[in-house]
Amino acid sequence: MVSIMRYRKFYYMFSGLLALASVLALVFWGLNLGIDFKGGSLLLGEFSKQAMSQEEIKEAVKDIGLGEVIIQPTGEKEVTLRFNEADESKRRQLVSALQSAAQNKDKENNFTQKSFESVGPSIGKELRSKAAKAVIIVLIFIIGYVAFAFRKVSRPLASWKYGAATLVALFHDVLLPLGLFSALGHFDKSVEISSGFIAAILTVLGYSVHDSIIVFDRVRENLIKNPGKNFEEIANISVNQTFIRSLNTSLTVILVLLAVYLFGGESIRSIALVLIAGIGVGTYSSIFIGSSLLVSWSKKLRM
Amino acid sequence: MDMFKKILSAPLAAGKAVLKFIFMPEGERAKSAYVLLLIFIVAFFAAGLDFPNYWDKYAHKINDKLKVSIPNFYKLDYKLGLDLKGGAQLVYLADLSALSESEYGGAMAGLRDVIERRVNAFGIAEPNVQTAKSGSEQRLIVELAGVKDISQAIDMIGQTPYLEFKEERSASETEEITKAQKEGQRLDEDPYFQSTGLTGKYLKKAEINLDQNTYQSVVNLNFDADGAKLFEEITGRNVGKRVAIYLDWSVISAPRVNEAISGGQAVISGDFSQKEATQLVQRLNSGALPVPIKLISQKNVEASLGEIALKKSLEASFYAILIVGLFMILWYRVPGVLAVIALLVYTIFTLALFKLLGVTMTLTGIVGFILSVGMAVDANILIFARMKEEFRAGKKFDLAIREGFSRAWPSIRDSNISTLITCFVLYFFTTSLIKGFALALAVGVLVSMFTAITVTRLLLKTFATEKLGKFLWYR
Numbered sequence: 001m002v003s004i005m006r007y008r009k010f011y012y013m014f015s016g017l018l019a020l021a022s023v024l025a026l027v028f029w030g031l032n033l034g035i036d037f038k039g040g041s042l043l044l045g046e047f048s049k050q051a052m053s054q055e056e057i058k059e060a061v062k063d064i065g066l067g068e069v070i071i072q073p074t075g076e077k078e079v080t081l082r083f084n085e086a087d088e089s090k091r092r093q094l095v096s097a098l099q100s101a102a103q104n105k106d107k108e109n110n111f112t113q114k115s116f117e118s119v120g121p122s123i124g125k126e127l128r129s130k131a132a133k134a135v136i137i138v139l140i141f142i143i144g145y146v147a148f149a150f151r152k153v154s155r156p157l158a159s160w161k162y163g164a165a166t167l168v169a170l171f172h173d174v175l176l177p178l179g180l181f182s183a184l185g186h187f188d189k190s191v192e193i194s195s196g197f198i199a200a201i202l203t204v205l206g207y208s209v210h211d212s213i214i215v216f217d218r219v220r221e222n223l224i225k226n227p228g229k230n231f232e233e234i235a236n237i238s239v240n241q242t243f244i245r246s247l248n249t250s251l252t253v254i255l256v257l258l259a260v261y262l263f264g265g266e267s268i269r270s271i272a273l274v275l276i277a278g279i280g281v282g283t284y285s286s287i288f289i290g291s292s293l294l295v296s297w298s299k300k301l302r303m
Numbered sequence: 304m305d306m307f308k309k310i311l312s313a314p315l316a317a318g319k320a321v322l323k324f325i326f327m328p329e330g331e332r333a334k335s336a337y338v339l340l341l342i343f344i345v346a347f348f349a350a351g352l353d354f355p356n357y358w359d360k361y362a363h364k365i366n367d368k369l370k371v372s373i374p375n376f377y378k379l380d381y382k383l384g385l386d387l388k389g390g391a392q393l394v395y396l397a398d399l400s401a402l403s404e405s406e407y408g409g410a411m412a413g414l415r416d417v418i419e420r421r422v423n424a425f426g427i428a429e430p431n432v433q434t435a436k437s438g439s440e441q442r443l444i445v446e447l448a449g450v451k452d453i454s455q456a457i458d459m460i461g462q463t464p465y466l467e468f469k470e471e472r473s474a475s476e477t478e479e480i481t482k483a484q485k486e487g488q489r490l491d492e493d494p495y496f497q498s499t500g501l502t503g504k505y506l507k508k509a510e511i512n513l514d515q516n517t518y519q520s521v522v523n524l525n526f527d528a529d530g531a532k533l534f535e536e537i538t539g540r541n542v543g544k545r546v547a548i549y550l551d552w553s554v555i556s557a558p559r560v561n562e563a564i565s566g567g568q569a570v571i572s573g574d575f576s577q578k579e580a581t582q583l584v585q586r587l588n589s590g591a592l593p594v595p596i597k598l599i600s601q602k603n604v605e606a607s608l609g610e611i612a613l614k615k616s617l618e619a620s621f622y623a624i625l626i627v628g629l630f631m632i633l634w635y636r637v638p639g640v641l642a643v644i645a646l647l648v649y650t651i652f653t654l655a656l657f658k659l660l661g662v663t664m665t666l667t668g669i670v671g672f673i674l675s676v677g678m679a680v681d682a683n684i685l686i687f688a689r690m691k692e693e694f695r696a697g698k699k700f701d702l703a704i705r706e707g708f709s710r711a712w713p714s715i716r717d718s719n720i721s722t723l724i725t726c727f728v729l730y731f732f733t734t735s736l737i738k739g740f741a742l743a744l745a746v747g748v749l750v751s752m753f754t755a756i757t758v759t760r761l762l763l764k765t766f767a768t769e770k771l772g773k774f775l776w777y778r
Contacts, residue, residue, distance in 0.1 A: 044608070088457055088598055114608045120599035123394060126437050127734060134732045141724045149717050196667045199729055199737045203674065203744070206725035210718035214685070217714050245688040252630060252684070253677035256623035260673055263622055265615035267386070268666050275674065 004243075005236045008292040015172060015289055022179020025186070031178070032185030034192035035082070035117060037131070039124035041066075042117045043081045043094065044074070047102055049109040051077050060101035064093045072190055074266065078114070080190070085118055131198045138202050142209050143167065149213060150220070156231055157298055162219075165293040166212040169285040173208035174201055177277040196271045204278025211250075211286035215242050219291065231298035235291045243287060250283035335764035342758060346648050349655035351376045379658045383448070384665035384739060387613040389606030390448040391456060395596040397441045401498065402594070411441055413593040418445060421459050443596060453603045465595045466503035467549040468534070468569075469496035470541050496547050496554075499537050504593045505530025507567075509584045514572060520580035521572040531567025539563035550583070616669040623673045624650060627680055635687050637775045641762040642683040642755070649679050649754035656746055668739030675747025678722065682755035685711040687777060694778040700769045708760055715756065722748050 035042050052060070054071045057079065061069060070082040086094070098111040143163065150162040178201070184191040218238035226234060257279070260272040351358040355376040362373040385392055397414060399407055411434045422430040422445065431446040450456050472480075472495060480494040507530070510523040526534055537546060538560045547557040548571050555573040575583070628646065631639040653672065657664065690707030698706060722744070729741035769776075 088601070092454065113605070115602075115604040117602040118600060119602075120394075120396075122396075122437070122440060123600045130733055134728055137732055138725055138728045141728060142721060145721060145724060195734060195736055196670075196740070199667060199733070199740045202725050202729060203722075206722045209721040213717045213721065214714045217717065241692070242688075245684050248634065248684045248688075249678075249681040252627050252680050253674065255626045255630060256673050256677040259623040259626055260616075260619045260670060262619075263615060264619040264670070265612050265666075267612060268616065268670050271667065271670055275670075 001236065001240050003236060004239050004288070005232050005292060005295050008296060011288040011292055015285070018179070019172060019175055022175050022182070025179045025182040029182045029186040031182055031193045032189065032191060034194040034197075035119050035124070036195050037124050037128050037193065039085050039119050039121040041081075041083050041086045041091075041119075042115075043091070044114045044116070045079055045081070045095070045098065045111055046114050047077045047079070047109055047111050049077070049106060051079050052098075052102060052105065056101065056105070057081070057098065060097050061094055064090055064097060066090060066094065070189060074190075085120055087118075091116060091118070127195060131195065134198065134202065138205055142170070142205065146209060146213070150216065152220075157294060161294065161297055162216050165290045165297075166209055166216070168293055169212050169282075169290040170205060170208045172285050172289060173204055173278055173282040176281045177201065177204065177274050180277050181274065191270060194270070196268070197274055200271045200274040201278065203275060204282060207253075207279055208282040208285065211246060211282050212290045215239060215246070215286050215291055216294075218242050219294065232295045235295045239287055239291050246283055246287055250279055253279055332765060335761045339758075339761045339765055342648065342761070346651050350651045352379060352658060353651055353654040355379075381658060382661050382663045383609075383613070384663045384668070385446065385448055385602065385609070386604055386666045387609045387616075387664060388449050389604050389609040390446070390450050391453045391601060391603035393445045393447075393457065393460065393598060394600040395443040395445070395460075396599045397443055398595045398597065399441055401500075407441060410594050411443070414443060414596065417592055418443065418460055422447065422456075442599075449606065451606065457598070457601070465550070465592050466506065468499050468501040468537060469493070469547045469549055470499050470537060471495065471544045471546075472497050496549075499533070499546075501526075501530060501533045501537060502593075505533065511577075511580050511584045512570075517572075519572065520575060520577045521570050522580055522584055524569040524571065526567035526569070528567070531565070534567055534569060535563055535565045612666055616666060616673075620669065620673050620676070623676050627676060631680055631683070635683075635777045637771055638683075638687050638690070638759075638763070638777055641759055641766070642680055642687070644762060645683065645754045645758040646676070646679060648758050649751055650676070652754065653747055653750045656750065657743070660746070662742050662746065663739055664743070665736060665739035667736060668743040671740040671743035672747055675744050675751060678748060679751035679755055681718070682711070682715045682751065683759055685714055686756075686759065691777060694776075700767070704763055704767060708756070712756075715752070719748050719752060 051073055054073075057071050058069065061081075066083040066086055068083065072080045072082075074080050081094075095111070095113050102109045102111045146163040146166045147160065150159040152159070181191060181193065181197070185193070215238060218241055219235055222234045222238050222241075226237075229237075254276055257272045257276045261269055261276065264272060355378050358376040362375065365371065366373055397411060399410060402410055415432050415434055419430070419432045422432060429448055431444075431448075433444050435442045435444055445460060447453075447456055476497075477494050480489055480492055483489040484492075484494065505526050506524060507527045508525040510525070512521050512523050513519070514521045541560045542562060543560065545557045545559050547554050548569075549555070555575075556571055558572070624646065628643045631642045631646075633639070635642065653675070656662070657672075662668070686707050689711045690703055693703035693706045693710075694700075696703075726741040726745035726748070730738050730745070733741075
């Protein structure tokens with residue numbers, strides 16, 4: 001049996017560093033909110049022959065009065081334009097300006113709009129408050145559920161400590177992907193926090209709890225089976241027993257998400273990435289962080 | 304009576320035998336094989352529901368060869384969201400500032416009716432028009448899945464004429480407002496005209512006519528009884544002044560009133576061509592909006608883009624199932640093969656449920672489904688890991704399998720509950736885009752509880768035999 005619990009300090013340091021980096025990223029860089037949260041417009045278009053350069057596009061649309069336009073090539077012929085909330089007439093002006101600019105340069109080149117999204121500030125605000133509400137409600141439900149699931153365990157650790165360890169793991173699992181996306185969003189403006197991101201983060205939240213519960217279930221069972229052993233030994237046995245299964249279940253989920261990431265197309269790629277990051281971190285924390293915390297607490301108890 | 308009993312006894316005995324065969328086959332293995340068979344039969348038809356085209360194709364082949372007549376399968380389409388089918392979602396803000404709060408409900412219902420009429424006239428398969436309240440804002444959400452020409456659709460709805468009659472302000476008011484506007488205040492007020500309350504709501508009918516003197520097209524308006532009364536009052540108190548006719552917030556004409564007009568007839572003589580006048584009349588007649596609206600948010604996706612997204616996400620689903628299947632078989636061998644069979648049953652049932660429940664599939668919904676594929680085998684992994692432990696502990700083959708299930712159950716239950724809680728909250732507290740994800744994931748998790756546990760257990764009970772050896776049984 002591998003003595004996993006002995007290296008607790010190392011796991012704390014590793015996670016602590018990553019968590020600190022995430023907090024710093026969030027404080028200094030913040031999150032790059034997508035238009036569904038902050039309002040604004042996003043137009044995806046395709047040139048039939050060849051995409052125009054960013055300068056050419058900027059020149060073509062400068063008289064419409066869209067404010068700042070961020071232009072990003074996506075793929076060989078596709079281009080994404082981001083700008084402030086714009087009404088229908090501005091959208092039409094924009095599309096026709098690009099069409100004529102494309103044709104002026106090359107007669108066979110044409111521009112078509114593939115998708116357009118414009119979100120007013122009040123809708124963005126509503127979505128923000130809805131997302132915040134959803135996160136809070138999920139947290140309340142899950143804390144309640146964890147307390148319920150571990151209500152019967154009381155020796156040698158009080159049942160609320162299992163709950164607390166689950167929650168620490170949970171915050172850890174949510175914080176790191178947020179930090180990752182803060183950094184990604186800082187260096188690549190196209191990585192945005194969309195409403196799908198919130199769904200993904202909340203799923204990570206559920207999954208993290210799920211993983212911790214499975215390990216703690218084992219601890220609970222082994223406590224009853226081996227009354228003589230000390231807590232560290234029991235935690236170690238439990239982690240060893242669940243190790244393969246934790247890795248394998250996460251591996252299957254991560255494999256399917258990898259399929260989404262590789263084959264699923266642009267728009268769901270970032271959701272897949274959050275889920276991969278969150279579930280990966282969640283597996284790590286359920287093995288190395290949650291149980292380690294329990295062991296540390298049990299040591300303190302004895303002193 | 305005896306005669307009846309005698310006649311009935313033979314069929315009753317036969318029935319009993321059949322019932323006994325159906326409900327109580329002899330022996331554990333036969334029983335589970337039997338239930339399994341039932342599940343497979345249901346799954347077979349569920350697969351027909353999922354992929355009716357394949358069913359039809361093979362049915363035709365068999366019909367041709369064997370001279371039988373298997374019918375085509377019942378067609379039920381997957382409900383695809385805007386992002387997969389193409390289409391538009393438009394969110395309008397209704398301006399109810401002219402109404403008192405008690406009138407809001409009625410006004411919004413009226414607005415919805417008028418827009419629904421317009422959208423229906425446009426010939427879209429499943430238009431969805433609904434009102435929504437958010438804080439103090441009253442909104443109207445129009446969803447047009449599969450609409451080809453989105454710009455035209457927006458014109459149909461967004462540029463519905465809002466007809467309004469306004470009267471002149473007094474000179475002092477005009478001066479006051481223009482002065483304030485110079486200082487950057489009261490900018491949204493019209494310094495010259497004010498609302499009279501006479502709007503397109505009171506319009507009975509609009510007609511096109513030719514002005515006898517100028518030979519220009521004019522539009523005749525006929526008001527209903529209330530409108531006629533209002534119009535008489537307005538013209539009565541404005542003799543010698545101008546009454547402006549506003550269409551979509553801009554003046555089209557502002558004739559001077561010579562005398563009070565009774566009878567509810569008005570004429571708009573703007574400077575428009577015959578074609579423009581005809582269009583205006585059509586639009587006015589199909590129902591003027593009871594309150595003004597403004598497009599505050601739109602999302603539209605070309606059908607071609609949706610098709611690509613659908614194709615890609617189906618490909619991703621296929622690879623996801625393939626990869627997970629390979630992994631399970633390579634790692635867990637025979638139990639892995641059984642888990643993959645359970646996974647296929649899972650996929651068939653989940654897809655059938657999506658159709659039967661009318662779950663709207665969106666891109667995020669498909670991610671939810673794929674995620675649930677990964678989670679569906681989770682229960683199997685837990686069970687197999689437990690079984691291996693029981694084997695190692697020296698338990699007998701059959702007992703180890705049984706213990707594997709019963710010991711893994713609490714973990715499976717607890718962990719799935721936490722996922723379901725998340726889905727529940729996501730479904731009830733967020734927007735429509737995320738609802739699809741939550742619903743797909745929840746349906747997936749629930750079905751997986753059935754397939755990964757029940758189906759796998761039945762498969763094991765039916766096919767498990769110690770003869771296959773340690774390696775193949777992952778012991």
